[in-house]
Amino acid sequence: MKLTDIYWHLRSDISKIEKELEATVDAKHPILKKASSHLLKAGGKRIRPVFVLLAAKFGNYDIEKVKQVAVPLELIHMASLVHDDVIDDADLRRGKKTIKSKWDNRVAMYTGDYIFARAIEMTTNCNKPEVHQILSDAMVEMCIGEVEQIRDQYNWNQNFRIYLRRIKRKTALLIAVSCRLGALAADAPRDVQLSLYRYGYNVGMAFQITDDILDFVATEKELGKPAGSDLHQGNVTLPALYSMEHDEELRSFIMKMIKGDKPDKKVMKVIIDKIKASGGVDYSLEVSDRYLNKAYKELENLPDIPAKDSFYQIAQYIGKRKF
Template sequence: MKLTEIYWHLRSDIGKIEQALEKTIEAEHPVLRDASTHLLKAGGKRIRPVFVLLSAQFGNYDLNRIQQIAVPLELIHMASLVHDDVIDDADLRRGKETVKAKWDNRVAMYSGDYIFARAIEMATYCEQSEVHLILANAMKEMSIGEVEQIRDQYNEEQDLRKYLRRIKRKTALLIAVSCQLGAVVAEAKPNVQKQLYWFGYYVGMAYQVTDDILDFIGTEKELGKPAGSDLQQGNLTLPALYGMRRDDTLKQWISEHFRHPYGNHLPIDDVIARVKQNGAIADSQKLARQYLQKAFLALEQLPNTRAKKSLRQIGEYIEKRNS
């Protein structure tokens, strides 16, 4: 089953959110407008608005109110991608030029800032003060995550704890908050809000672990970028961490690359082959499944509804996805 088939029944509401996204990023300055539109048109799964919509179905579902938080959450995600591409010096995302590649780093950073600002502006229409506190905390944690990513780039002295904390801030937190805020805006019961937060958190952790696995086992066509890009850009992800523990040659290659990133050629095809062969992929997949099982346990506490079924199907899709 394709991801879009899982929430096909929401296609009309998702279409309205897409229209709202286009309207929100309109800017008077042509460069800001063009750069923001370029990012929006590059596509994406819109998984965060989908989580907002599905979670809101556990309360009083009113699209006009719900999109006031669904749109800002997607904008925050988009802005973070622009900044990530600058940090990683990435030229491609989803097979298309990044904003920093099409323009430059300065335009990318200011475009990201502009999209963040528009997200905050739209979120002000939400009347519940709790929404703003949750959103502000999430943005603070994401900013810390971005600084940590910069600090740890080309740093071989990392461990599992650091990695998990980084992906929590990079990915899991915003997905958790998407689920939580959908329920908050729809005035769902507090326990429902809590369980949806934890579902989103565990799904978000599994999503990022799976993403990091795909960077080693996916094709350039599937990924929209060359395989092994994370490692070449100095980002140590879970398969590499596991692989370095059991393969001294692999550890030496990665260490040399991190110490001399611009003067040392990383044999990426050989690195990928060794990571696949030494059990690092299997161990990473095991951890992703453990997170998903925790997510499904959180779901079990919720009423049996179509939204609950869709959330579980999205979790199952994440485990099997290839792009």
């Protein structure tokens, strides 16, 4: 099953979100317009707006109100990707040229800033002060997560706690907030909002861990970028972290081969094969499953409506996805 099959019943409202995204990133300046449009056309799972829409089903669902939350959340995610690509010096995302590659770093940074600004501007249409507070807190935490990732580049001695805190800030938090704000925008009961927030957090952690696993096991065609890109850039993710912790020889080999240089594909393949053989991928899958089980547990507290089944299916998809 494809992810889009799970929320096919939302296709009409997702189409509205897509059109709103196009209208929102439209800019008077020609370069900003082209760069923003290029990013939007690169596609994406639109998983955050989907979580918003599904969460809103637990309250008084009104797409005109809910989109005032769904669109800004996706814009914030998009803007963070543009900045990520500058930091990581990435030429490809989803198999297409990044903005920094197609234009340059300055255009990319200003495009990311512009998209962030448009997201904040759109949230002013929402008359719930709590939405603004939750969203701004999340953006602060995301920025801290990005700075921590820069700080920990090529830090081969970091521990699991540092990694988990970083992916919480980089990925899980925005997914958790998407679930909570969707419910909040639809005036769902507070206990439902908080259950959905915890569900989103656990799914978000599993989502990022799965991403980190795929960086070692998926093909370049599936990833839209070279396999092992994270480690290549000095970003130590869970499979590598586990493997280096349990194999000192492997740690020394990785530290020797990746020193801020860019090893060739043959060397990266050797490193990837060693990480797989040492159990790093299997352990990471176990950790991902633990988070997914916590997500399922949160769903047990929610009313039995179709959106609940969709949340179950999305969590199952994340645990099994190949790219």
